[in-house]
Amino acid sequence: MNAVAPGLVDSAAVRALRHYGKIKASAEASLPIAQLGAPEDVALAIAFLSSEHERYITGDVLHVPGGRYV
Secondary structure (H helix, E strand, O other), X not given: OOEXXXXXXXXXXXXXXXXXXXXXXXXXXXXXXXXXXXHXXXXXXXXHHOOHHHOOOOOOEEEEOOOOOO
């Protein structure tokens, strides 16, 4: 079994946060990719782990944080 660990994703729930503007600006300034993730970014990671291309990957976590931990 594998898992996906997303970083900060620009979703309706995140946009509803009181300090969304500050959170977004801080993330964009500090992330190597310089933008928040999109739901599609996480969906693509899940699609990969659900495909035949990951047939020899097991027990891992695929991090999708936009380079946050680089």
